[in-house]
Amino acid sequence: MRTAAYGLGFHLVGFTAAAAARGFPRLLEWIDRGYAGEMHYFAKRSSAYEHPKHVLNEACSLMMLGYPYRTQEPAAKLLAGSGRVARYAWGRADYHDLVHDRLCDLAATLQQQVPRAHVRGVVDTAPLLEREFAQRSGLGWIGKNTLLLNKYAGSYFFLACLLTDQEFESDPPHAAEHCGTCRACLDACPTHAFPAPYVLDATRCLSYLSIEHRGPIDRVWRASFNEWLFGCDVCQEVCPWNRRGSESSLAELAGSEPAGLVDLVELLTLDERAFRVRFRGTPIFRTKRRGVLRNAALIVGNQRYGPAEPVLCKLLDDHEALLRGAAAWALGQLGTPHAIAALHSRFTVETDLSVIEEIRSALEGLPNQTNR
Numbered sequence: 001m002r003t004a005a006y007g008l009g010f011h012l013v014g015f016t017a018a019a020a021a022r023g024f025p026r027l028l029e030w031i032d033r034g035y036a037g038e039m040h041y042f043a044k045r046s047s048a049y050e051h052p053k054h055v056l057n058e059a060c061s062l063m064m065l066g067y068p069y070r071t072q073e074p075a076a077k078l079l080a081g082s083g084r085v086a087r088y089a090w091g092r093a094d095y096h097d098l099v100h101d102r103l104c105d106l107a108a109t110l111q112q113q114v115p116r117a118h119v120r121g122v123v124d125t126a127p128l129l130e131r132e133f134a135q136r137s138g139l140g141w142i143g144k145n146t147l148l149l150n151k152y153a154g155s156y157f158f159l160a161c162l163l164t165d166q167e168f169e170s171d172p173p174h175a176a177e178h179c180g181t182c183r184a185c186l187d188a189c190p191t192h193a194f195p196a197p198y199v200l201d202a203t204r205c206l207s208y209l210s211i212e213h214r215g216p217i218d219r220v221w222r223a224s225f226n227e228w229l230f231g232c233d234v235c236q237e238v239c240p241w242n243r244r245g246s247e248s249s250l251a252e253l254a255g256s257e258p259a260g261l262v263d264l265v266e267l268l269t270l271d272e273r274a275f276r277v278r279f280r281g282t283p284i285f286r287t288k289r290r291g292v293l294r295n296a297a298l299i300v301g302n303q304r305y306g307p308a309e310p311v312l313c314k315l316l317d318d319h320e321a322l323l324r325g326a327a328a329w330a331l332g333q334l335g336t337p338h339a340i341a342a343l344h345s346r347f348t349v350e351t352d353l354s355v356i357e358e359i360r361s362a363l364e365g366l367p368n369q370t371n372r
Contacts, residue, residue: 005063005065008105013064015064015137015171017060021052035201039202048127055126055128056165058165061164061167066153066160067158070246071090071255075261078227081305084233091250091254094281094285121162121163122161123159143239143241146199147236149178149179151241152244185234185238191204211230211231216294217294229296262296264296265308300312304334316343321355324355328343328362329362
């Protein structure tokens with residue numbers, strides 16, 4: 001099975017017994033502290049994380065796997081009017097589908113050997129503490145940024161698991177922790193999302209805010225959207241263990257040139273149909289048009305990117321109140337006569353209270369402006 005996994009492109013492979021998760025009490029504490037934010041699925045199925053049997057009732061062994069997603073290096077310089085996308089989401093296909101297809105092939109290999117074997121492959125969606133079981137299977141250690149780290153592969157890889165009722169010999173757990181006194185990830189986080197080493201407050205994390213959070217971005221965090229359109233790689237970029245690492249040659253995971261950058265003005269012109277055509281089947285589609293364009297509006301506002309003014313003015317008439325509000329804030333940041341006129345014009349017809357407040361706030365933040 002190990003050879004078959006390597007043949008399918010997995011670069012990390014380890015086995016461990018299906019046993020109770022030692023980190024289960026910490027998960028419950030994390031949820032109780034509110035660190036999960038709007039990710040209510042953690043609380044709704046919290047009890048299922050206690051043991052892998054809740055993912056596969058007959059589970060006896062877990063085959064933990066790592067699949068690399070590092071391709072070319074990201075663009076070194078952020079271009080004006082552009083936003084960055086986290087590495088894992090560069091490609092034109094959703095990693096869940098890519099990795100799951102390989103898990104299906106791996107499951108088929110096992111069932112050819114043991115036709116009555118019960119097998120289930122999961123990628124990032126089942127109630128399973130993947131990082132703990134990866135550490136228990138020898139794949140690496142959990143770093144201060146809460147990600148699994150491997151001395152030779154870094155952290156740019158997807159974690160996957162094949163659960164089975166077949167018994168495999170467990171690999172030795174990765175007992176050592178190689179972060180030492182390093183605080184690079186903690187200190188570099190743009191929103192200070194780590195209240196302590198090994199603890200992430202997701203509600204402050206740019207990955208959460210740009211992907212999971214569905215409503216308007218709190219004003220406290222808007223300035224942090226100066227480049228990250230979808231996700232954030234900062235805590236990985238600064239990690240010394242990511243100076244090396246496995247690379248993926250899979251074309252579906254590679255980005256365009258310049259790698260990881262998206263033209264925000266073009267993005268802000270997309271209607272629902274055009275957005276679906278461009279992003280369906282990719283990780284970015286998960287956040288939907290309203291979330292992605294909300295992020296884009298905040299970035300061009302922070303950049304005070306003048307060429308975005310026409311599309312922002314048009315976005316003031318969008319059917320999504322979330323986007324009208326984001327556009328209002330961004331136009332207030334531009335503060336040009338045309339932007340101000342557009343805000344006044346929209347103010348006279350707007351009916352959504354949250355958008356009215358955004359326009360009012362945008363105008364009040366400008367010199368010598370009063371609401372009409």
